[in-house]
Amino acid sequence: MNEKKQSTNQEAEALKRHLENQFQQLRPQGEMPGSLKKNVFDTLEALRLLSDVFDLFTVKFTKVESTVIGSIDSTSAPADKGEEEKEEDQDPSQ
Amino acid sequence: MIFLKNKPTGLDQLTDQQLVRAILGETDPKKQLLAQEELYGRYAEKVYFKCLGLVKDSDTAKDLTHDILVKMFLSLSKYRGEGAFRGWLFSMVYNHCINFLKKQKRLQPEDLEELDLPDEEIEAEHKYLLELRLLQLEQLIGQLTDTERLVLLLRYQEGLSVKQMAGAMGIGESAVKMRLKRSRDRLAELFKKLEK
Numbered sequence: 001m002n003e004k005k006q007s008t009n010q011e012a013e014a015l016k017r018h019l020e021n022q023f024q025q026l027r028p029q030g031e032m033p034g035s036l037k038k039n040v041f042d043t044l045e046a047l048r049l050l051s052d053v054f055d056l057f058t059v060k061f062t063k064v065e066s067t068v069i070g071s072i073d074s075t076s077a078p079a080d081k082g083e084e085e086k087e088e089d090q091d092p093s094q
Numbered sequence: 095m096i097f098l099k100n101k102p103t104g105l106d107q108l109t110d111q112q113l114v115r116a117i118l119g120e121t122d123p124k125k126q127l128l129a130q131e132e133l134y135g136r137y138a139e140k141v142y143f144k145c146l147g148l149v150k151d152s153d154t155a156k157d158l159t160h161d162i163l164v165k166m167f168l169s170l171s172k173y174r175g176e177g178a179f180r181g182w183l184f185s186m187v188y189n190h191c192i193n194f195l196k197k198q199k200r201l202q203p204e205d206l207e208e209l210d211l212p213d214e215e216i217e218a219e220h221k222y223l224l225e226l227r228l229l230q231l232e233q234l235i236g237q238l239t240d241t242e243r244l245v246l247l248l249r250y251q252e253g254l255s256v257k258q259m260a261g262a263m264g265i266g267e268s269a270v271k272m273r274l275k276r277s278r279d280r281l282a283e284l285f286k287k288l289e290k
Contacts, residue, residue, distance in 0.1 A: 011221065016250075018224050023250035025228050026235065028146040032139050033156050040134065040163045041127075047168070 105132040110179035114170050130167060137180070138163060141187055147247055148191040150236070162190050188248065188262040200240040220282050225289075234284045242277040249274060 105128060108116060113133055120126040141162055146155035166183055173182050195201045235243060248254045248262065256274070260267045 015220060015224060018226070019246075019250045020253065022226060022228055022231050023247065026147070026231060026251060028143050030146070030152055032142045032159075033152070036138065036142070036156055036159060037134060039160050040138075040167075041130070043160070043164050044130075044167055047164075 105129055108132075110136070111175045114173055114175065114179065117167075118170055133167075134163065137166075137183060140180075141183070144184065144187050144252075145191055147251070148188075148244060149194065150240075150243075154194075158190060158194060162187055165190070184252065185258075185262065188252070188254075192244070192263055195240055195244065201244070220278055223278070223282055223285060226281075226285055230285065230288060234281060234288065237284055238277065238280060241273060242280050245270070245273045245277050246281065 105113060105116070110133075113129060113136075117126060117129045117133065120129060138159065142155055142159040145158040145162070146152060149155055149158065166186060173179065192201070235246075238246070244263075245259065248259050249256075254262065256267050256270050259270045263270065
Protein backbone atom coordinates (compact mmCIF):
# COMPACT_ATOMS: atom_id res chain seq x y z
CA MET A 1 0.00 0.00 0.00
CA ASN A 2 2.79 2.34 1.04
CA GLU A 3 4.86 1.37 -1.97
CA LYS A 4 1.94 2.15 -4.26
CA LYS A 5 1.47 5.54 -2.63
CA GLN A 6 5.18 6.28 -2.88
CA SER A 7 5.16 5.35 -6.56
CA THR A 8 2.15 7.62 -7.20
CA ASN A 9 3.90 10.46 -5.41
CA GLN A 10 7.00 9.99 -7.54
CA GLU A 11 4.91 9.97 -10.71
CA ALA A 12 3.08 13.09 -9.54
CA GLU A 13 6.37 14.84 -8.85
CA ALA A 14 7.77 13.79 -12.22
CA LEU A 15 4.68 15.10 -14.03
CA LYS A 16 4.79 18.37 -12.09
CA ARG A 17 8.47 18.86 -12.93
CA HIS A 18 7.85 18.01 -16.57
CA LEU A 19 4.94 20.45 -16.88
CA GLU A 20 6.95 23.18 -15.11
CA ASN A 21 9.85 22.55 -17.43
CA GLN A 22 7.69 22.79 -20.56
CA PHE A 23 5.64 25.78 -19.40
CA GLN A 24 8.72 27.73 -18.35
CA GLN A 25 10.11 27.40 -21.84
CA LEU A 26 6.96 28.93 -23.32
CA ARG A 27 7.72 32.38 -24.65
CA PRO A 28 5.00 34.57 -26.16
CA GLN A 29 5.88 35.61 -29.70
CA GLY A 30 6.50 39.21 -30.72
CA GLU A 31 8.28 42.26 -29.36
CA MET A 32 7.43 44.74 -26.68
CA PRO A 33 5.99 47.95 -28.22
CA GLY A 34 8.63 50.69 -28.28
CA SER A 35 6.17 53.45 -27.41
CA LEU A 36 5.37 51.89 -24.05
CA LYS A 37 8.24 53.57 -22.18
CA LYS A 38 7.28 57.02 -23.40
CA ASN A 39 3.63 56.40 -22.50
CA VAL A 40 4.50 55.25 -18.98
CA PHE A 41 6.80 58.19 -18.22
CA ASP A 42 4.42 60.70 -19.83
CA THR A 43 1.63 59.43 -17.59
CA LEU A 44 3.87 59.69 -14.53
CA GLU A 45 4.81 63.24 -15.51
CA ALA A 46 1.15 64.18 -16.03
CA LEU A 47 0.23 62.73 -12.65
CA ARG A 48 3.08 64.65 -11.01
CA LEU A 49 1.85 67.92 -12.55
CA LEU A 50 -1.70 67.14 -11.51
CA SER A 51 -0.51 66.44 -7.99
CA ASP A 52 1.38 69.78 -7.94
CA VAL A 53 -1.71 71.65 -9.10
CA PHE A 54 -3.86 69.84 -6.54
CA ASP A 55 -1.29 70.62 -3.87
CA LEU A 56 -1.34 74.28 -4.87
CA PHE A 57 -5.10 74.50 -4.54
CA THR A 58 -5.35 72.65 -1.26
CA VAL A 59 -2.34 73.52 0.89
CA LYS A 60 -0.45 76.33 -0.79
CA PHE A 61 -3.52 78.18 -2.03
CA THR A 62 -4.90 78.54 1.49
CA LYS A 63 -1.49 79.72 2.69
CA VAL A 64 -1.18 82.19 -0.19
CA GLU A 65 -4.75 83.29 0.28
CA SER A 66 -4.31 83.99 3.98
CA THR A 67 -1.03 85.81 3.30
CA VAL A 68 -2.64 87.94 0.60
CA ILE A 69 -5.68 88.66 2.74
CA GLY A 70 -3.37 89.52 5.64
CA SER A 71 -1.34 91.88 3.53
CA ILE A 72 -4.49 93.50 2.08
CA ASP A 73 -5.80 93.98 5.61
CA SER A 74 -2.58 95.52 6.80
CA THR A 75 -2.28 97.87 3.82
CA SER A 76 -5.94 98.79 3.63
CA ALA A 77 -6.46 99.34 7.36
CA PRO A 78 -4.61 102.70 7.66
CA ALA A 79 -6.19 103.89 4.40
CA ASP A 80 -9.64 103.01 5.67
CA LYS A 81 -8.83 104.69 8.92
CA GLY A 82 -7.66 107.77 7.03
CA GLU A 83 -10.85 107.84 5.02
CA GLU A 84 -12.89 107.49 8.17
CA GLU A 85 -10.96 110.35 9.73
CA LYS A 86 -11.58 112.42 6.60
CA GLU A 87 -15.29 111.65 6.81
CA GLU A 88 -15.28 112.66 10.47
CA ASP A 89 -13.51 115.92 9.63
CA GLN A 90 -16.25 116.80 7.15
CA ASP A 91 -19.10 118.87 8.45
CA PRO A 92 -22.22 116.64 8.66
CA SER A 93 -24.49 119.60 7.79
CA GLN A 94 -22.85 119.86 4.35
CA MET B 95 9.91 63.27 -22.03
CA ILE B 96 13.62 62.99 -22.87
CA PHE B 97 15.44 59.85 -21.79
CA LEU B 98 19.11 60.02 -20.96
CA LYS B 99 20.72 57.17 -22.85
CA ASN B 100 23.87 55.21 -22.08
CA LYS B 101 24.98 57.50 -19.32
CA PRO B 102 26.95 55.55 -16.69
CA THR B 103 25.16 56.05 -13.43
CA GLY B 104 26.14 53.05 -11.34
CA LEU B 105 22.46 52.37 -10.81
CA ASP B 106 22.78 49.04 -12.58
CA GLN B 107 24.97 47.86 -9.71
CA LEU B 108 22.19 48.34 -7.17
CA THR B 109 19.89 45.58 -6.00
CA ASP B 110 16.17 46.07 -6.57
CA GLN B 111 15.67 47.08 -2.93
CA GLN B 112 18.48 49.64 -3.11
CA LEU B 113 17.10 51.00 -6.36
CA VAL B 114 13.63 51.43 -4.88
CA ARG B 115 15.15 53.27 -1.90
CA ALA B 116 17.13 55.46 -4.33
CA ILE B 117 13.94 56.39 -6.21
CA LEU B 118 12.01 57.17 -3.04
CA GLY B 119 14.82 59.12 -1.40
CA GLU B 120 15.98 61.13 -4.43
CA THR B 121 15.00 64.78 -4.41
CA ASP B 122 16.68 65.73 -7.69
CA PRO B 123 14.06 65.01 -10.43
CA LYS B 124 16.71 64.16 -13.06
CA LYS B 125 18.43 61.61 -10.84
CA GLN B 126 15.07 60.21 -9.80
CA LEU B 127 14.12 59.78 -13.47
CA LEU B 128 17.37 57.89 -14.12
CA ALA B 129 16.63 55.53 -11.26
CA GLN B 130 13.06 55.03 -12.47
CA GLU B 131 14.36 54.26 -15.95
CA GLU B 132 16.71 51.65 -14.52
CA LEU B 133 13.82 49.93 -12.72
CA TYR B 134 11.70 50.17 -15.86
CA GLY B 135 14.49 48.56 -17.90
CA ARG B 136 14.73 45.66 -15.48
CA TYR B 137 11.07 44.72 -15.46
CA ALA B 138 9.02 46.28 -18.29
CA GLU B 139 9.63 43.48 -20.77
CA LYS B 140 8.97 40.76 -18.21
CA VAL B 141 5.69 42.42 -17.20
CA TYR B 142 4.65 42.83 -20.84
CA PHE B 143 5.25 39.20 -21.74
CA LYS B 144 3.50 37.98 -18.61
CA CYS B 145 0.47 40.08 -19.54
CA LEU B 146 0.64 38.86 -23.12
CA GLY B 147 0.75 35.24 -21.96
CA LEU B 148 -2.31 35.79 -19.77
CA VAL B 149 -4.51 37.87 -22.08
CA LYS B 150 -3.24 36.74 -25.50
CA ASP B 151 -3.63 40.11 -27.21
CA SER B 152 -0.73 42.50 -27.79
CA ASP B 153 -2.75 45.76 -27.62
CA THR B 154 -4.45 44.70 -24.39
CA ALA B 155 -1.12 43.50 -22.98
CA LYS B 156 0.41 46.90 -23.80
CA ASP B 157 -2.40 48.77 -22.01
CA LEU B 158 -2.22 46.47 -18.99
CA THR B 159 1.57 46.79 -18.82
CA HIS B 160 1.28 50.58 -18.93
CA ASP B 161 -1.22 50.60 -16.06
CA ILE B 162 0.77 48.09 -13.99
CA LEU B 163 4.05 49.99 -14.37
CA VAL B 164 2.44 53.33 -13.51
CA LYS B 165 0.83 51.68 -10.50
CA MET B 166 4.19 50.17 -9.57
CA PHE B 167 5.95 53.55 -9.56
CA LEU B 168 3.12 55.19 -7.62
CA SER B 169 3.03 52.52 -4.95
CA LEU B 170 6.77 51.97 -4.49
CA SER B 171 6.50 53.35 -0.96
CA LYS B 172 4.25 50.38 -0.11
CA TYR B 173 7.04 47.95 -0.95
CA ARG B 174 8.72 47.35 2.37
CA GLY B 175 11.65 45.41 1.01
CA GLU B 176 10.74 42.32 3.00
CA GLY B 177 10.40 39.89 0.09
CA ALA B 178 11.85 39.91 -3.40
CA PHE B 179 10.80 42.94 -5.44
CA ARG B 180 9.95 40.77 -8.43
CA GLY B 181 7.50 38.73 -6.33
CA TRP B 182 5.81 41.94 -5.15
CA LEU B 183 5.60 43.25 -8.71
CA PHE B 184 4.46 40.00 -10.29
CA SER B 185 1.64 39.57 -7.77
CA MET B 186 0.52 43.03 -8.94
CA VAL B 187 0.64 41.71 -12.52
CA TYR B 188 -1.47 38.63 -11.72
CA ASN B 189 -4.03 40.66 -9.76
CA HIS B 190 -4.32 43.28 -12.50
CA CYS B 191 -4.68 40.72 -15.31
CA ILE B 192 -7.13 38.57 -13.36
CA ASN B 193 -9.27 41.63 -12.56
CA PHE B 194 -9.19 42.58 -16.23
CA LEU B 195 -10.27 39.10 -17.31
CA LYS B 196 -13.03 39.10 -14.67
CA LYS B 197 -14.32 42.49 -15.87
CA GLN B 198 -14.33 41.19 -19.43
CA LYS B 199 -16.25 38.14 -18.17
CA ARG B 200 -13.58 35.97 -19.72
CA LEU B 201 -13.13 33.86 -16.59
CA GLN B 202 -15.58 31.07 -15.89
CA PRO B 203 -17.81 31.70 -12.86
CA GLU B 204 -16.50 30.27 -9.64
CA ASP B 205 -17.20 26.60 -9.11
CA LEU B 206 -19.84 26.11 -6.49
CA GLU B 207 -18.72 22.63 -5.65
CA GLU B 208 -16.16 22.47 -2.87
CA LEU B 209 -14.37 19.20 -3.50
CA ASP B 210 -11.57 18.15 -1.26
CA LEU B 211 -9.00 17.26 -3.88
CA PRO B 212 -5.45 16.26 -2.99
CA ASP B 213 -2.61 18.65 -3.82
CA GLU B 214 -0.89 16.03 -5.95
CA GLU B 215 -1.03 16.75 -9.63
CA ILE B 216 -1.51 13.28 -10.92
CA GLU B 217 -4.42 11.60 -12.48
CA ALA B 218 -3.82 8.19 -14.05
CA GLU B 219 -4.99 9.44 -17.43
CA HIS B 220 -2.48 12.28 -17.36
CA LYS B 221 0.64 10.14 -17.17
CA TYR B 222 1.19 10.45 -20.87
CA LEU B 223 1.42 14.23 -20.51
CA LEU B 224 5.04 13.34 -19.77
CA GLU B 225 5.31 12.98 -23.54
CA LEU B 226 4.15 16.55 -24.09
CA ARG B 227 6.84 18.70 -25.70
CA LEU B 228 7.24 22.44 -26.08
CA LEU B 229 6.16 22.61 -29.73
CA GLN B 230 2.97 20.71 -28.95
CA LEU B 231 2.31 22.82 -25.86
CA GLU B 232 2.68 25.99 -27.96
CA GLN B 233 -0.01 24.63 -30.27
CA LEU B 234 -2.34 23.55 -27.49
CA ILE B 235 -2.09 26.61 -25.24
CA GLY B 236 -3.99 28.69 -27.77
CA GLN B 237 -6.89 26.25 -27.71
CA LEU B 238 -7.42 26.50 -23.96
CA THR B 239 -9.99 28.86 -22.46
CA ASP B 240 -8.77 31.94 -20.57
CA THR B 241 -9.40 30.24 -17.23
CA GLU B 242 -7.61 27.05 -18.23
CA ARG B 243 -4.62 28.94 -19.60
CA LEU B 244 -4.48 31.24 -16.57
CA VAL B 245 -4.43 28.49 -13.94
CA LEU B 246 -1.90 26.38 -15.80
CA LEU B 247 0.42 29.35 -16.37
CA LEU B 248 0.18 30.51 -12.75
CA ARG B 249 0.88 27.01 -11.48
CA TYR B 250 3.54 25.71 -13.85
CA GLN B 251 5.15 28.80 -15.37
CA GLU B 252 5.00 31.13 -12.38
CA GLY B 253 5.31 28.38 -9.79
CA LEU B 254 2.54 29.74 -7.55
CA SER B 255 1.19 27.46 -4.83
CA VAL B 256 -2.51 26.63 -4.66
CA LYS B 257 -2.80 29.02 -1.71
CA GLN B 258 -1.09 31.87 -3.61
CA MET B 259 -3.32 31.23 -6.61
CA ALA B 260 -6.41 31.30 -4.42
CA GLY B 261 -5.30 34.67 -3.05
CA ALA B 262 -4.57 36.12 -6.49
CA MET B 263 -7.80 34.85 -8.03
CA GLY B 264 -10.00 35.64 -5.06
CA ILE B 265 -11.42 32.13 -4.82
CA GLY B 266 -11.10 29.21 -2.42
CA GLU B 267 -8.24 26.72 -2.51
CA SER B 268 -10.54 23.84 -3.42
CA ALA B 269 -11.92 25.86 -6.32
CA VAL B 270 -8.32 26.39 -7.50
CA LYS B 271 -7.62 22.66 -7.24
CA MET B 272 -10.78 21.93 -9.20
CA ARG B 273 -9.85 24.38 -11.93
CA LEU B 274 -6.33 22.96 -12.10
CA LYS B 275 -7.68 19.45 -12.44
CA ARG B 276 -10.13 20.47 -15.18
CA SER B 277 -7.40 22.38 -17.01
CA ARG B 278 -5.07 19.38 -16.92
CA ASP B 279 -7.96 17.20 -18.11
CA ARG B 280 -8.52 19.53 -21.03
CA LEU B 281 -4.82 19.75 -21.86
CA ALA B 282 -4.60 15.96 -21.82
CA GLU B 283 -7.70 15.68 -24.00
CA LEU B 284 -6.32 18.14 -26.56
CA PHE B 285 -2.96 16.38 -26.50
CA LYS B 286 -4.68 13.03 -27.19
CA LYS B 287 -6.45 14.51 -30.19
CA LEU B 288 -3.20 15.99 -31.47
CA GLU B 289 -1.43 12.66 -31.18
CA LYS B 290 -4.11 10.75 -33.12
